[in-house]
Amino acid sequence: xxxxxxxxxxxxxxxxxxxxxxxxxxxxxxxxxxxxxxxxxxxxxxxxxxxxxxxxxxxxxxxxxxxxxxxxxxxxxxxxxxxxxxxxxxxxxxxxxxxxxxxxxxxxxxxxxxxxxxxxxxxxxxxxxxxxxxxxxxxxxxxxxxxxxxxxxxxxxxxxxxxxxxx
Amino acid sequence: xxxxxxxxxxxxxxxxxxxxxxxxxxxxxxxxxxxxxxxxxxxxxxxxxxxxxxxxxxxxxxxxxxxxxxxxxxxxxxxxxxxxxxxxxxxxxxxxxxxxxxxxxxxxxxxxxxxxxxxxxxxxxxxxxxxxxxxxxxxxxxxxxxxxxxxxxxxxxxxxxxxxxxx
DNA sequence: TTTGACCGATTGTAATATGCAAGCGGTTTT
DNA sequence: AAAACCGCTTGCATATTACAATCGGTCAAA
Numbered sequence: 001x002x003x004x005x006x007x008x009x010x011x012x013x014x015x016x017x018x019x020x021x022x023x024x025x026x027x028x029x030x031x032x033x034x035x036x037x038x039x040x041x042x043x044x045x046x047x048x049x050x051x052x053x054x055x056x057x058x059x060x061x062x063x064x065x066x067x068x069x070x071x072x073x074x075x076x077x078x079x080x081x082x083x084x085x086x087x088x089x090x091x092x093x094x095x096x097x098x099x100x101x102x103x104x105x106x107x108x109x110x111x112x113x114x115x116x117x118x119x120x121x122x123x124x125x126x127x128x129x130x131x132x133x134x135x136x137x138x139x140x141x142x143x144x145x146x147x148x149x150x151x152x153x154x155x156x157x158x159x160x161x162x163x164x165x166x167x
Numbered sequence: 168x169x170x171x172x173x174x175x176x177x178x179x180x181x182x183x184x185x186x187x188x189x190x191x192x193x194x195x196x197x198x199x200x201x202x203x204x205x206x207x208x209x210x211x212x213x214x215x216x217x218x219x220x221x222x223x224x225x226x227x228x229x230x231x232x233x234x235x236x237x238x239x240x241x242x243x244x245x246x247x248x249x250x251x252x253x254x255x256x257x258x259x260x261x262x263x264x265x266x267x268x269x270x271x272x273x274x275x276x277x278x279x280x281x282x283x284x285x286x287x288x289x290x291x292x293x294x295x296x297x298x299x300x301x302x303x304x305x306x307x308x309x310x311x312x313x314x315x316x317x318x319x320x321x322x323x324x325x326x327x328x329x330x331x332x333x334x
Numbered sequence: 335t336t337t338g339a340c341c342g343a344t345t346g347t348a349a350t351a352t353g354c355a356a357g358c359g360g361t362t363t364t
Numbered sequence: 365a366a367a368a369c370c371g372c373t374t375g376c377a378t379a380t381t382a383c384a385a386t387c388g389g390t391c392a393a394a
Contacts (some may be wrong), residue, residue, distance in 0.1 A: 006214035008275025010268030010282040011261060012196055017272065019188045021352090038371050047173035050353055055372055063272075067256065077361060077370040086271050092263040094178060100207055100260060101177030104232075104253050108175025115177040188381090205342050219380055222343055244341040246388060 008081045017064055018090075022049060026057050027066065027087050028094065031133065032114065034151065036080050037072070046111070061087075083137040091126045091133075095119060110160045125149060179323065184231055184267075185257075189216060190216060193224050194233065194254050195261065198300065199281065203247050204239070213278070250304040256292045258300075262286060277327045281320045 006012055017061055018024055027046060029035045035044060042054055049057075058081065061067040066087040072078035098115025107115075118125065129149035134140035136150075173179055185191055192214060196202045202211060209221055216224075225248065228234040233254040239245035265282025268274055274282075285292065297315035301307035303317075 003273060005273070007278065008196075008273065009278040010215060010265040010272065010274045012192060012214055012268075013272040013274060014264045014268040015188055015191055019186060019191070021182055021186045024182055024186070025179060028176075039369080040287070042371090046176060047179055050355095051372070052374085053352070056351095075361075075370070077372095079371075089267060089270065093260065093267060096259040096263050097181045098177040100256060101179075101181040103256065105174065105177065105180040107172060107177045107180060111174065111176040131358090206340080209342090217384090218343070219345085219383090220381070223380095242341070243389075244343095246342075 017066075021148075022053055022057050023061060024064075024090075024094075024097075025049065026054065026061065027083070027090065030081060030083060031087070031094070032150075034136070034150070036082070036151075037078055041081075083133055085134075085138070088130050088133045088137070091130050092123075095126055110157060110164060113156045113160045117153060117156055121149075147159070184233075189220055189224050189268065190228060190233075191257075191264075192216065193228065194250070194257060197248060197250060198254070198258075198261070199317075201303070201317070202323075203249070205248075206247075235259055248299055252301075252305070255297050255300045255304070258297050259290075262293055263297070277324060277331060279329045280323045284320060284323055288316075 005016055025045075026041060026049070029041055029045065033040075033044065035041045038054065038058070041058075042049065042051055058067065058069075062069060064086075065084055068082045068084055069079045070082070072080050095118040097117075098112075100120040102112050102115050102119070118129075121128075128146050131140070131143065131146065132149050133138075135142045172183055191287055192207060192212075193216070196208055196212065200207075200211065202208045205221065205225070209216065209218055212221075225234065225236075231253075232251055235249045235251055236246045237249070239247050257316075262285040264284075265279075266286040269279050269282050269286070285296075288295075295313050298307070298310070298313065299316050302309045
């Protein structure tokens, strides 16, 4: 029974794995921002993660099976980080967290549009997005029927940014 | 713009408010365990929260509007902690976290049954439960039509515990 | 009316996590 | 050959956490 966890409660276990201020941020950036390299995650970070924290979180997420890493064939020092089924399955949690934050916290307009679309799209959209992430990160075969959710989210974000610059 | 938050992203903001190892545990115990006093939260804690951490989390959650506190008329030193609409609205997040933990982490049977029921019940059950929590914590009027979700979850938990003791 | 259990916290101390800046040896680009 | 970039580490200061003991006050029972 004693595996180092505080309790076997599903919510507690989820918190023990993901309940800190950075782990989900890293996964979010890989997932929604398609950042696949260390430097991409470091330099494009909206919240300004420190390099040592990023390094420790990537290591931890690898250990817990939420990410995988392969060498980048185009650059001997780069690694490519990918989501796993475990982290792709976090989409509903991200969607609900985004919806809750949108409702109760002082979100900025351009960063909230994706959360809003995910909430409105509901489970069917989440499933499409998860399938798309399996294609991107797990090498699954893409179904040409389903439109790209990733593209939709990006386009909506760009549209808000553009409209705000124009105003 | 500068309100002390790292960014205006809904997911980041949610993490800044709830992204630690204890805040959601405290809310979970109030919500699913109906613990309303400091000592109840402290002594019945499955994970063994320390008293100073509990005190600081309760204070923080009050400040963020996730809990309210009133004096207990039956005891001059006791306070009664209640959920708010903001924390009751966390039900979908708890449900999704529970479902994810159930699927990917080494949960214990008796503590996972409630997460399983919440997942199977889906949005309609969540809505019933949220309405029930409004009755318990916000003084809303109870609809005698809808059966008690709280009672269902408790009964299922007890049943698992009993069956395990019997085996 | 005394006693002992209980009340919501607070304090002290040590361990751990985080934030920040600089730098590592090496690779790739110019 | 020089400069930019690569993932990642180190050192150090600060903040958060864990753990145990304890606070002054309240309550119920003897």
